Amino acid sequence: MSRLLPQALVVAFLAGGTTAFVAKDKAVELTVDGSSRSLHTFADDVGDLLAQQDVPVGEHDVVAPGLGTRLESGDEVVVRYGRPMYLTIDGHRRQVWTTAHTVDGALRQLGVRAQGAYLSTPASRRIGREGLTLDVRTERVVTVMADGHTRTIRTNAKTVRQAVEQAGVTLRGQDTTSVRPGSFPREGQTVTVLRVVGSRENREVPIPFRVRRTSDSSLFKGTEVVVRAGRPGTRRVTYALRTVNGVRQKPQRIRSRVLRRPRAQLVRVGTRRHPGSVWGAEGLNWRGLASCESGGRSRAVDPSGTYGGLYQFDRHTWRSLGGSGRPQDAPAAEQTYRAKRLFVRRGASPWPHCGRRLFR
Numbered sequence: 001m002s003r004l005l006p007q008a009l010v011v012a013f014l015a016g017g018t019t020a021f022v023a024k025d026k027a028v029e030l031t032v033d034g035s036s037r038s039l040h041t042f043a044d045d046v047g048d049l050l051a052q053q054d055v056p057v058g059e060h061d062v063v064a065p066g067l068g069t070r071l072e073s074g075d076e077v078v079v080r081y082g083r084p085m086y087l088t089i090d091g092h093r094r095q096v097w098t099t100a101h102t103v104d105g106a107l108r109q110l111g112v113r114a115q116g117a118y119l120s121t122p123a124s125r126r127i128g129r130e131g132l133t134l135d136v137r138t139e140r141v142v143t144v145m146a147d148g149h150t151r152t153i154r155t156n157a158k159t160v161r162q163a164v165e166q167a168g169v170t171l172r173g174q175d176t177t178s179v180r181p182g183s184f185p186r187e188g189q190t191v192t193v194l195r196v197v198g199s200r201e202n203r204e205v206p207i208p209f210r211v212r213r214t215s216d217s218s219l220f221k222g223t224e225v226v227v228r229a230g231r232p233g234t235r236r237v238t239y240a241l242r243t244v245n246g247v248r249q250k251p252q253r254i255r256s257r258v259l260r261r262p263r264a265q266l267v268r269v270g271t272r273r274h275p276g277s278v279w280g281a282e283g284l285n286w287r288g289l290a291s292c293e294s295g296g297r298s299r300a301v302d303p304s305g306t307y308g309g310l311y312q313f314d315r316h317t318w319r320s321l322g323g324s325g326r327p328q329d330a331p332a333a334e335q336t337y338r339a340k341r342l343f344v345r346r347g348a349s350p351w352p353h354c355g356r357r358l359f360r
Helices: 004-024 046-052 105-111 160-166 286-294 315-320 334-344 354-357
Strands: 026-032 035-041 063-064 075-078 083-089 090-097 131-137 140-146 149-156 190-194 195-206 211-220 222-230 233-244 252-260 265-272
Touching: 004 046, 004 140, 004 195, 035 046, 046 075, 075 233, 083 105, 083 334, 105 131, 140 160, 190 315, 195 252, 286 334
Parallel strands: 026 075, 083 131, 140 190, 211 265
Antiparallel strands: 026 035, 063 075, 083 090, 140 149, 195 233, 222 265, 233 252
16 A cells, blocks of 8 residues: 555646646637638737737737737637728828728728729739738719800819810810819819910010219209210010900010110219309390290290200300200200300390390
8 A cells, every 4th residue: 555655646646737738728710811720729818829829910900809818719819910001092192001901892991982983903902911002083073164064074083184074075275274174173173164265465665764964064053965865775575365265364474575775865964053144244134035036935946946045046156155965955044144145245146136125
């Protein structure tokens, strides 16, 4: 009996360990991205199982049941990997993640209505772990108004121009639309076709010349002598003319080019002070003489263009008296001064008809 007791204890210990071993062993089904396999594991929870099986999971992956869920024999663990999608829907681009294996499944998962939509890749195409770029244009209702008619269509066109063409309307020449033709057509949008007839017109417009004045001490104050006459320039301006749906629009300036540059006018301006009087010619009726000769107008010119000013000087006489330029351009005071000097030289003879007025 003393020999049999230790052997009985060993047998009992081994039997208990086997029972514990069998209790920890679990038969589970593991499905990773659609691929399933049955296996036995001693893992306590789902996270331990995936770690033992070298199945990494990221933030965009789905594990069911969750990683902390305790495992029981007969459980099924499913891992679905997330796939990036660079998705453009009706012109709006964004990145999303999906665990679907096909384009069609991803659109259903994302709640995107694919019926009647344009897809840049077939709906049946599989999506790899690397992801997929997809352009989706959903079907929209657009109304096109053109040439007095209204057409409402359902379209998945990329641009307003394409939608207009689908409505059976052709844009020709400079025709355009009420919204930018290259813009994306929106649900319920109304697009008006604008029939444009355009042309161009060139107009030549003058460019004013500048006047440059320089002081001249040899001329009396108030006297200005034009040394060089100014000449206006010419500019060619091109305008775009157009009518929209029969209505003429305001001309739009599109280009301007100088054909001839203006030439400045050069003027000498007198700074010399006027003399006070001329001995021998004071006290006479100079106003009466001026009234008779020119009607008292300092810029008067006779019909022949020979005589000018208050006292109707000719140019030769005016210059002999020290005058510059034309007598009618000089101030009235200078004209009277020159007339007094002429009287001292020749008396009233230069004014045969009106000279007697000096003595009244």
